[in-house]
Amino acid sequence: MAERENLNRIISGCRNGDAESFSQLIDMYAGRCYGYFYRVTGNRTVSDDLLGELFVKLVEKIGSFKGDSFESWLFKVVSNIFHDYLRAKHRQSQFLETQKSRMQSQVSEPERCDGDEIDKLQLQLNKLDADTRDVIMLRYYSQASFREIAQMRSELIGTTLSKVHRGLKKLRELMEG
Amino acid sequence: MAMENQANENIEKLFGEFLSEEDSRRAAENVQKGERILREHPAPAPAGELLADINSKVVKALAAKGAKTRRLIACKVAAVAAVVIILIVISVKFSGKGPAVQTPVTLEPIQRAVWESDGVSVDRTELALLRDEIEHVEGEILTLRLGENGGNGGGEFVEIEMELTDIGSNFWKG
Numbered sequence: 200m201a202e203r204e205n206l207n208r209i210i211s212g213c214r215n216g217d218a219e220s221f222s223q224l225i226d227m228y229a230g231r232c233y234g235y236f237y238r239v240t241g242n243r244t245v246s247d248d249l250l251g252e253l254f255v256k257l258v259e260k261i262g263s264f265k266g267d268s269f270e271s272w273l274f275k276v277v278s279n280i281f282h283d284y285l286r287a288k289h290r291q292s293q294f295l296e297t298q299k300s301r302m303q304s305q306v307s308e309p310e311r312c313d314g315d316e317i318d319k320l321q322l323q324l325n326k327l328d329a330d331t332r333d334v335i336m337l338r339y340y341s342q343a344s345f346r347e348i349a350q351m352r353s354e355l356i357g358t359t360l361s362k363v364h365r366g367l368k369k370l371r372e373l374m375e376g
Numbered sequence: 377m378a379m380e381n382q383a384n385e386n387i388e389k390l391f392g393e394f395l396s397e398e399d400s401r402r403a404a405e406n407v408q409k410g411e412r413i414l415r416e417h418p419a420p421a422p423a424g425e426l427l428a429d430i431n432s433k434v435v436k437a438l439a440a441k442g443a444k445t446r447r448l449i450a451c452k453v454a455a456v457a458a459v460v461i462i463l464i465v466i467s468v469k470f471s472g473k474g475p476a477v478q479t480p481v482t483l484e485p486i487q488r489a490v491w492e493s494d495g496v497s498v499d500r501t502e503l504a505l506l507r508d509e510i511e512h513v514e515g516e517i518l519t520l521r522l523g524e525n526g527g528n529g530g531g532e533f534v535e536i537e538m539e540l541t542d543i544g545s546n547f548w549k550g
Binding site: 225 | 382385387390391393394403406407409410411413414417418419420421422423426427429430431433434435437438441442
């Protein structure tokens with residue numbers, strides 16, 4: 200309850216343009232949002248850029264938060280940023296058709312700076328399609344319910360359940376294989 | 377309606393809306409095991425430098441937003457002031473309570489005969505007639521002074537006055 204009040208106070212400060220409140224918001228959510236970006240892109244540099252883009256965008260967008268579930272709202276913005284990135288990457292790869300294969304490998308290969316276990320998970324995650332990776336990571340990092348995830352992604356709950364179930368089952372098989 | 381969160385949602389029951397009891401139990405188990413793998417392999421945390429950089433970007437964005445908001449407010453105030461001024465002008469104009477509209481000061485119209493005359497000769501004729509009239513009046517006055525009219529001075533004065541008035545009006549009428 201106190202945590203909820205604290206979050207409301209921080210959001211209110213952010214809406215009023217208070218830099219300190221934004222700093223607290225970054226402290227609270229940067230880790231989870233970064234985890235999502237890293238897991239869906241597999242690239243630290245891209246994740247760094249997307250995290251920066253997220254919080255700068257929040258300065259403009261925080262006023263549009265209607266006061267329901269902040270985490271659902273936040274992760275909808277997070278997911279939109281990832282999809283914008285995917286679209287931009289797609290346009291870029293179309294434009295630079297001659298370098299297509301090189302660019303794809305750049306995007307999908309994880310960095311080698313993490314521990315072996317993390318690399319292993321990332322390698323297996325990269326074998327899933329981008330949409331399945333997105334929905335699994337959205338659920339894991341936003342900590343939202345299936346109903347909230349379905350709402351965020353504007354899809355039926357049955358579709359969300361099916362994608363998460365199939366994706367996690369395949370991931371487990373890959374990790375155990 | 378408050379939405380259930382991840383902590384209190386019943387996954388098996390959710391799957392049960394689409395699958396058989398056995399399948400929904402297995403699906404829920406698969407999800408839980410998969411999510412356990414994710415928990416066991418945490419993603420890297422953002423670097424401290426990155427967070428510091430983001431904080432400074434946010435401060436800049438806030439400053440830019442503040443300036444933009446101030447400009448927007450100034451524009452709105454200017455627009456409202458303009459509307460108020462226009463409304464005041466319109467209300468003053470149509471209520472008639474404001475200062476009287478000044479009509480332009482013009483000179484008396486120039487006598488039509490003089491204005492429409494196309495030559496000095498016409499004007500001279502007019503002047504000649506006026507001079508004759510004046511001479512006639514002077515003669516009348518002289519007659520009165522000399523008493524040539526048989527002592528009927530009062531009636532003569534009225535006649536002269538009427539004649540003067542007539543001359544004046546004829547002259548200005550052209």
